[in-house]
Amino acid sequence: MREFDEASLTEAVIRRFGETPDPRLRQVMQALVGHLHAFVRDIEPSFEEWQTAIDFLTRTGQKCDDRRQEFILLSDTLGVSMLVDAINHRVAAGATPTTVLGPFYVENPPVLPLGTELAARAPGDRLHVSGRIAAAGGGPLPGAIVDVWQSDAEGFYDVQRPVGEAPELRARFEADAEGRFHFWTVVPSAYPVPTDGPVGEMLKATGRHPMRPAHIHFMISAPGHETLVTHVFADGDPYLDSDAVFGVKEALVRAFEQNPPGTAPDGRVMDTPWRSLTYDFALRPLAG
């Protein structure tokens, strides 16, 4: 068939994907065409607007490199990442809620012993973080792998600093025989998502602030359990109700307690006030 008009075009494109060998890919592509065409029919873009969209998407791809993923950031700021997260965590009785991975996770973080102080020379208040990993509705998970990463006290991740100049605020710990972990770090700061790319332009043009409330990322895995990707947010942060990526869940907000000088839980004697965070995580057992 030739001569597709405004009425017949969408069905013709959907039909063209009808011979896709893989049934899941066929479903995805036909749904994509339907929803994408519905969006175009809804807004009726001019050619200039369509060209602006092409340019935006092109620049978003070109902003990506080994240390920057602008399309994930776009997905995050449009609420898509949290929607994918919600769809994939419908049955989570007793398990710790999940939230976005975000663009700053780096594969194979440094493996460090429990109790290590991250970024010992970095400015900021010292923070002792501890907790326990258990199965949802079950016992502790000895040897669970706990990846942590966070911004520094100025709101930057190490991968946003020049290579070699940043204290590494990321690590991999192995929980002990009781499923417990603990380490020292600095109190993270609220921070803006990167605004020097197309996503920053979008946020500015739409009057949205780019801030995320202060948090520490956790990715926790143990055999026989679904890997948990989440954050713990600092209670009292002014951006908890307007997170630029819609990632806050009430159960993930926790006080970063103020403590006077004295002896910390691991026996370290602190000459200055210090902070502490305790959070116990529950992993969802894999089905079957």
Add this chain to the structure above:
Amino acid sequence: MREFDEASLTEAVIRRFGETPDPRLRQVMQALVGHLHAFVRDIEPSFEEWQTAIDFLTRTGQKCDDRRQEFILLSDTLGVSMLVDAINHRVAAGATPTTVLGPFYVENPPVLPLGTELAARAPGDRLHVSGRIAAAGGGPLPGAIVDVWQSDAEGFYDVQRPVGEAPELRARFEADAEGRFHFWTVVPSAYPVPTDGPVGEMLKATGRHPMRPAHIHFMISAPGHETLVTHVFADGDPYLDSDAVFGVKEALVRAFEQNPPGTAPDGRVMDTPWRSLTYDFALRPLAG
């Protein structure tokens, strides 16, 4: 508000765009969130599928450069470009139908006198192209600007050849006092859209061929008239009914006539058989 769940998230994201100062941008972003979330809810992607989509979009952007626009190609092959075209050309009584711009247009083509032979040393059958530019329902448009570009006899555009090695199969002509234009070129070939990028992967995975029927591109402009972006397709081409970008319209298909050796319309004496194409274009007067 915090604690967005699968049910409440989409409305929360739409509300977040409610303060967008520009009303058109607000409309576009809110519609985008609604349709994009509907697509995600429809297909319920796994994290791995979502990551595959992020990676596909990233690589699509990174495939683009000064000579390649993979996002336009994606728009073309998903039928979006033709839908935008249809939406913007609803009232076109008597005007020549439009079709996609495609990814191979280059700004500021070489300005050449009428009658020039493009790619005089390129292999392929010689083709004489001529026609007349007029207003839809009106008289000729003297001095109309006629941009033409096309593939060569092997199906490649000049911008797909190494720089400096390609005959330039593109030009800008100025119609004469009667709105007429004419030039010599080679007969274009059917060709595949570029398949060495993400769009090529998509076509292959979905069992779609990448071919476009042979055609010559025209972009024609005249003061007081809407610029016409179209093709003229070669009648008899085997891909007219399955154009990879859904661009064929019956009124744009025309015979590339066979002619025996002899004298061409411009007086040139041809020792070998030659081809000829005549097409008269009608431009839509601008409203108001």
